[in-house]
Amino acid sequence: MKRILIGGIVGGIVLFLWGWVAHMLLPIGDMGLKTIPNEEAVLAAMKDSIHDPGLYFFPGIDMSRKPTDEEWNAWKARYKAGPDGLLLYHPQGEEPISPKQLITQLITNIVSALIAAFLLSQAVAAGFGAGACSS
Numbered sequence: 001m002k003r004i005l006i007g008g009i010v011g012g013i014v015l016f017l018w019g020w021v022a023h024m025l026l027p028i029g030d031m032g033l034k035t036i037p038n039e040e041a042v043l044a045a046m047k048d049s050i051h052d053p054g055l056y057f058f059p060g061i062d063m064s065r066k067p068t069d070e071e072w073n074a075w076k077a078r079y080k081a082g083p084d085g086l087l088l089y090h091p092q093g094e095e096p097i098s099p100k101q102l103i104t105q106l107i108t109n110i111v112s113a114l115i116a117a118f119l120l121s122q123a124v125a126a127g128f129g130a131g132a133c134s135s
Helices: 002-025 038-051 069-081 099-125
Strands: 053-058 086-091
Touching: 002 099
Parallel strands: none
Antiparallel strands: 053 086
8 A cells, every 4th residue: 555655645745746747847738739810709699608617519419418419410510510629718818837826736636546556557457468567
C-alpha cells in the first residue's frame, strides 16, 4: 500500500510538472486555439443570454427527456447545417492561472495517479502481463 501511495503522489506531481512544461515551455498549450472574431459583440450576446456557468453544446437539444423522432431529426438537421461546438462558460469570470486553479489541478493529478497506481497494482497482483515478460 505504501508503494501505491508513493507512486501515486510522485506520478501526480510528475503529471502536474508535465502540464506546466507543455503549457508554458512548449507550443502544445496553444495549438489550435483561436480568438473569436468580433469578440465584444459575441461576449455581449453571451452575457445577455447565458446566466449560469457550465459546459454547453450547440445546437442544443433537451437531454432531460427522450426527444421525439421529430425533435431528434430537427436537431440533426441543425447540427448538419452548423455551426456546432462546445462552450465552457463562466459568466462571472475569474483570475487566470490562480493559486486555487493550480492547487485543484495538482490535487486532481495526484488523485488520478493514485487511481492509476491502484489499478495497476491490482492488475499485477492478478497476473496480467506476467506472460509478456517471460520469453
